[in-house]
Amino acid sequence: MRTQVGIVGGGPAGLLLARLLGLAGIEAIVLERRTPEYLRARIRAGLLEQGTVDLLNEIGVGARLNRERLIHDGVELAFDGQRRRIDLKALSGKSVTIYGQAEIQNDLMDAHEAAGTPIVYEAEDVSLHGLTGETPHLRYRKGGKQHDITCDFIAGCDGFHGVSREAIPPDVLRVYEKVYPFGWLGILSETPPVNHELIYNNHERGFALCTMRSLTRSRYYLQVSAEEDAAHWSDDRFWTELKGRLPPDVAAGLVTGPSIEKSVAPLRSFVAEPMRHGRLFLAGDAAHIVPPTGAKGLNLAAADVRFLAEALVAHYKTGNAQLLDGYSARCLARVWKAQRFSWWMTSLTHRFPDASPFERRAQAAELAYITSSKAGQTTLAENYVGLPFA
Numbered sequence: 001m002r003t004q005v006g007i008v009g010g011g012p013a014g015l016l017l018a019r020l021l022g023l024a025g026i027e028a029i030v031l032e033r034r035t036p037e038y039l040r041a042r043i044r045a046g047l048l049e050q051g052t053v054d055l056l057n058e059i060g061v062g063a064r065l066n067r068e069r070l071i072h073d074g075v076e077l078a079f080d081g082q083r084r085r086i087d088l089k090a091l092s093g094k095s096v097t098i099y100g101q102a103e104i105q106n107d108l109m110d111a112h113e114a115a116g117t118p119i120v121y122e123a124e125d126v127s128l129h130g131l132t133g134e135t136p137h138l139r140y141r142k143g144g145k146q147h148d149i150t151c152d153f154i155a156g157c158d159g160f161h162g163v164s165r166e167a168i169p170p171d172v173l174r175v176y177e178k179v180y181p182f183g184w185l186g187i188l189s190e191t192p193p194v195n196h197e198l199i200y201n202n203h204e205r206g207f208a209l210c211t212m213r214s215l216t217r218s219r220y221y222l223q224v225s226a227e228e229d230a231a232h233w234s235d236d237r238f239w240t241e242l243k244g245r246l247p248p249d250v251a252a253g254l255v256t257g258p259s260i261e262k263s264v265a266p267l268r269s270f271v272a273e274p275m276r277h278g279r280l281f282l283a284g285d286a287a288h289i290v291p292p293t294g295a296k297g298l299n300l301a302a303a304d305v306r307f308l309a310e311a312l313v314a315h316y317k318t319g320n321a322q323l324l325d326g327y328s329a330r331c332l333a334r335v336w337k338a339q340r341f342s343w344w345m346t347s348l349t350h351r352f353p354d355a356s357p358f359e360r361r362a363q364a365a366e367l368a369y370i371t372s373s374k375a376g377q378t379t380l381a382e383n384y385v386g387l388p389f390a
């Protein structure tokens with residue numbers, strides 16, 4: 001088999017890229033190791049920057065998003081028994097959108113099915129070869145048979161645990177990483193959200209986040225130890241702990257119900273540089289991970305593939321390789337700003353087990369400053385709604 005762009009991974013990054021390329025008349029084949037049913041049901045992100053919403057509309061998959069999304073003009077920080085609202089819209093001119101990643105995945109898969117994009121699900125043992133030559137190729141197994149695809153370029157969109165990043169020699173790849181001493185225990189329930197906007201709670205028992213996927217589906221998170229096992233948390237235990245961390249007026253309005261998903265996610269900041277090696281281009285979680293506090297992961301993946309698609313289209317339409325050559329630097333400039341913000345939001349809102357009394361006081365002072373100063377609120381707002389595409 002032969003194609004122009006071989007895409008490893010059929011998550012948001014891979015499917016967005018395949019769509020952008022397909023609309024520009026560039027051939028792509030997507031190799032995905034999971035089943036379509038698994039991908040359609042996978043629960044993850046839920047908060048979209050305007051740039052991501054614009055991209056989904058531009059590629060013709062925004063109809064349901066525009067009907068069903070919730071638009072948030074603000075966000076709350078709760079600490080020391082107080083609630084402080086940051087007016088995102090007034091401070092930055094922009095809002096954020098609530099629309100589940102699972103819904104985006106479904107919308108993209110529906111669009112690809114209608115367009116007949118070749119997506120190979122349950123592709124096993126995908127491997128990448130010849131990356132620094134003229135004809136890189138992908139090898140995989142399906143139904144007991146081995147297949148090879150010769151490509152012009154390969155896009156590694158296979159997430160943090162994929163094989164694409166591993167295909168870059170260790171002496172070429174530089175890795176920057178911070179692992180946090182806690183994780184997030186998340187619960188999804190068919191209950192109305194406790195507040196119409198998100199509430200980030202810094203409490204002495206640990207961080208808690210009140211978020212949502214729709215007006216009838218809530219998502220709550222608790223800071224737990226990184227080794228915590230979700231199986232040790234009954235629904236009752238979760239709700240009791242959450243109520244204990246919320247301001248009393250919020251806790252009083254909390255509607256509880258059976259969980260439909262419960263899991264622990266570790267928190268990590270990670271960047272692999274460069275995002276290009278020969279004819280391989282990394283995009284999304286394959287190249288970088290952020291702690292979910294700033295809700296940047298999916299949005300960064302969307303920004304990467306927008307840049308990558310622009311570069312590939314320029315190459316095929318005009319023969320100009322300048323954007324391909326500049327891809328890694330262009331992405332990383334934005335990635336590092338989102339990394340800084342995600343790390344800062346995490347530092348501001350979580351309780352660090354090894355924090356000294358001095359550090360704890362400094363954190364409390366920073367929360368008070370950020371929420372009371374217009375400059376402080378503005379810096380949070382402009383990063384939270386998403387920095388402009390460079």
Ligand SMILES: Cc1cc2nc3c(=O)[nH]c(=O)nc-3n(C[C@H](O)[C@H](O)[C@H](O)COP(=O)(O)OP(=O)(O)OC[C@H]3O[C@@H](n4cnc5c(N)ncnc54)[C@H](O)[C@@H]3O)c2cc1C
Pocket residue numbers: 008009010011012013014031032033034039044045046047048101123126157158159160161162163186265283284285286292294295296297298299300301
């Ligand atoms: C609890 C949680 C909450 C989050 N909240 C937010 C949020 O509010 N906002 C936000 O922007 N982000 C959020 N994120 C992050 C967001 O979910 C990710 O950044 C996003 O999924 C990245 O998309 P991706 O396509 O790069 O990678 P992935 O979604 O990981 O997709 C990679 C795909 O590649 C496939 N794959 C992996 N290995 C192989 C292989 N060897 N061969 C073939 N296929 C392979 C995988 O099956 C997967 O389908 C959150 C994440 C978590 C865990």
